[in-house]
Amino acid sequence: MSSLNQERWREISPYLDQALTLSSPERESWIESLRAEKPETAAFLQELLDEQVALADEHFLEHPMVQDGKLSPPPRTVGAYTLISPIGRGGMGTVWLAERSDGRFERRVAIKFLNFAMERAGAERFRREGSFLARLAHPHIAQMIDAGVTPDGQPYLVLEYCEGEHVDEYCDHQALDVHARIHLFLDILAAVAHAHTNLIVHRDLKPSNVIVAASGDVKLLDFGIAKLLADTETPAEATVVTLEAGAALTPRFAAPEQLTGGQITTATDVYALGVLLYQLLTGRHPVGAATQSTVELVRAVVETEPPRISDAVDEKDEDAARKRGTSPEKLRRAVRGDLDLIVAKAIRKNPTERYASVSAFEEDLRRYLDHQPISARADALSYRLRKYVRRHRVGVAVAAGLVLVLAAFSMIQAIELRRITRERDRADRIAEFMTGIFKISDPNEHAGQAVTARAVLDKAAEDIRNNLNNDPELRARMLHVMGRAYLNLGLYSRAEALFREGIQASASVRGQNSTDTLRMTHDLAWALLQEGRVAEAESVERRLLDTQRRVLGPQHGDTLATMEELAFTVCNEGKGQCAEGIDLTRHVLDQHERTLGPDAFYTLATMNNLAIMLASDGRVQEAIDVQQESLKRHLRHFGPDNIGTVNAMLDLGEFQRDAGREDDAQATLENLLAIEKRTFAPDQGETAATEYDLASVFLRKGQTDRALASLRAALNGDLAPRIAEGLPTDPLFASLRNDPRFRELTILAQKRFPPQPPLKAN
Amino acid sequence: MTISATTLVHQAYIEMAEREGVSFPDQARFMGYAARVMRGVIIDHARSRHAQKRGGLFEITSLVSDMESPADDRELTRISEALDDLAKSDAALAEIVDLRFFCGFSLAEIAAMKGVSERTAQRQWEKARIYLHRAIRAGVES
Secondary structure (H helix, E strand, O other): OOOOHHHHHHHHHHHHHOOOHHHHHHHHHHHHHHHHHHHHHHHHHHHHHHHHHHHHHHOOOOOOOOOOOOOOOOOOEOOOOEEEEEEEEEEEEEEEEEEOOOOOOOEHHHHHHEEOOOOHHHHHHHHHHHHOOOOOOOOOOOOOOEEEEEEOOEEEEEEEEEEHHHHHHHHOOOOHHHHHHHHHHHHHHHHHHHHHOOOOOOOOOOOHHEEEEOOEEEEOOOOOHHHHHHHHHHHHHOOOOHHHHHHHHHHHHOOHHHHHOOOOHHHHHHHHHHHHHHHHHHHHOOOOOOOOOOHHHHHHHHOOOOHHHHHHOOOOOOOHOOOEEEEEEEHHHOOOHHHHHHHHHHOOOOHHHHHHHHHHHHHHHHHHHHHHHHHHOHHHHHHHHHHHHHHOOOOOOOOOOHHHHHHHHHHHHHHHHOOOOOOHHHHHHHHHHHHHHHOOOOOOOOOOOOOOHHHHHHHHHHHHHOOOOOOOHHHHHHHHHHHHHHHHOOHHHHHHHHHHHHHHHHHHOOOOOOOHHHHHHHHHHHHHHHOHHHHHHHHHHHHHHHHHHHHHOOOOOHHHHHHHHHHHHHHHOOOEEEEEEEHHHHHHHHHHHHOOOOHHHHHHHHHHHHHHHHOOOHHHHHHHHHHHHHHHHHHHOOOOOOOOHHHHHHHOOOOOOHOHHHHHHHHHHHHHHHHHHHOOOOOOHHHHHHHHHHHHHHOOOOOOHHHHHHHHHHHHHOOOHHHHHHHHHHHHHHHHOOOOHHHHHHHHHHHHOOOEEEOOOO | OOOOOHHHHHHHHHHHHHHOOOOOHHHHHHHHHHHHHHHHHHHHHHHHHHHHHOOOHHHHHOOOOOOOOOOOOHHHHHHHHHHHHHHOHHHHHHHHHHHHHHOOOOOOHHHHHHOOOOOHHHHHHHHHHHHHHHHHHHHHOO
């Protein structure tokens, strides 16, 4: 069927008119004569007339969209109010300016008609809940005055009328700078905090719900209305309400839990406030462009880690910067650091990781304005800490093979034990115990079920607890070994329980200050730290350090190990104690240099830790200096073709990148890559890690093609699965997320590194 | 696709009120304009519902409404686009569809409103339907 262009239509139009005015027989003979004259026109006309028959058969357009909704002005009075003029239309309904009909109040009000009709039962509840909301009074909250339903079932709300602009527009028109925007935002936080103490969650905070008057006065609109709508819904009328309540939460502004059906709490508002602050500061929305489809949008909200606000500031967006009274470069610097962390903490995907309350959010912003350390910094440090763990502890890999290695380790320990004690029956018991562990991995014993590392460990732990009671010394020792096995599997709370039990057992057998008891205490602190119970870890470590200083002496290796761990713990707390952590580490480094020598393995490891800690504290330049010294020693002692040297170079490259010295970082990493290509097998993990870092450097330099090439090389190599899995949300590559070539690479990553089922603690 | 007719009228009214300085020499021209606005409101609803459907998030089950139509959201959007095209070469035809299909006026009412014979209104309506049917079906098949 040929399509109908305008020209063709204009041509055929008069013929069609003619044909339609003629009766059937007249028409036939007329077309016949036309065919002789203009065969093409006649043929087309016939085609259109055939179409008329077809469309009549399918009743095309015969049922009007509106049966009896003839256009006429809407009613002019509602309850005690007279409508004056319409002032807006939103997802939930239309809004009118109105005044009291009886002239009792001078004040003008806004009347919001909600987009749905209501049955009698629902109407009663709607009025009741509306009057509850009407009790919420705060200078920055638009007062709800009344809620009702018109006789024909149209629900409406009578609200304080607020004149002004949406908060984002207001800030832009006034060209408010970052600090002025934060001050304004604090007023918003105060209002939300007040509502939260009255147990009212807004659920739909967004720029259009925050009005700023010309005087600078902030008013929040629609408090509790989303909830009002959701609650009024009953199964019988689960109708338009669902749509409207849904439409009321624009996916773009909804928190992940609102889109996944999770629980709506005050944390939901914290998220929305975080998104609002993100927008006010950068002019960008954390989940990206508004043009995405709903599916993409939902995925972005629920899954994608948004870029830091300093990364969201567009270098080329002079306009956005001008509206904030500055240049793009200065704007980026102004929001980098503390504000990055504060906003990131407010918009965490997991509600429990956000600020615990609006007041805590407010507190951090005030601290930022007062140049005091902020609480959100702890999050960033634990990120570094994770990196430290990854690199310097046994990997948290999850594989049955690892358990076998650990079991073998237990066996060695057991043999050692036997050698020391020379107790024949104990050896037998150990043998029995180990057999017990391995029985579970015997397919005959465990028919049909996949044996997991976890199951083997759980069986072993149970055996230790139940079957070694008459040998407390062995029991204590095995508890320690098994605790470490859990630790290495990332099952920290289980590890903690075993360590606590082991410490008790060990203290009663060998004494509180025995080396074994103290080492187990050291491991306990580590487990606590991993669980995020930083304060507890710190107090355990401080007590342990006291004991070790007293019992073992300040230069003992175990004492130094505890010091180094305490250093990380206090730094992690983020209360400005990084200085103490750095001091402790420097002390350890001094000791190592003196007793072990400047190029010893532990000395160099401590140097690396010091550099990581300096970088965590934002002292990236010092970190680079330390790392460069470390690299020099590595080269001197081990030469370039050594795994330690390679790791030192990799770290140096990362520090240089983080310091914004992309050229240096590129030189370091390219140099490293050359070494790796010469020395290593092509599938060595370090090579992939280097390519990955190099990709991030190229991206910072704006060399997208090279970045993508390096990234591909990393993914084709033996990249750590954890890094590969994190690729789609890695903030380093945030700016690539809309690039189809990047998406292709994330698919490659998923294929090459399928997600492992995580081991979960009970 | 369902929305309450009250809502529809409210929204159409507001859309018109928001455009300042629009005045109409006569009732017919006012109605023509109003009908176009009305179509816009309906299409907006259709689009937003369509968008939500794609997201799979929101579902509308039954309805408290005095307005129902068998038309599919996508088809509505296509009709609207075709109408815009038609309006460029033959505004009167497009207007008839707005009034008849989107606002529910009878052909007799429309004829009276526009000061033409019912027969003419009927012919224009048929012609517009042919145009739209062809535009839409061609769009689907191509």
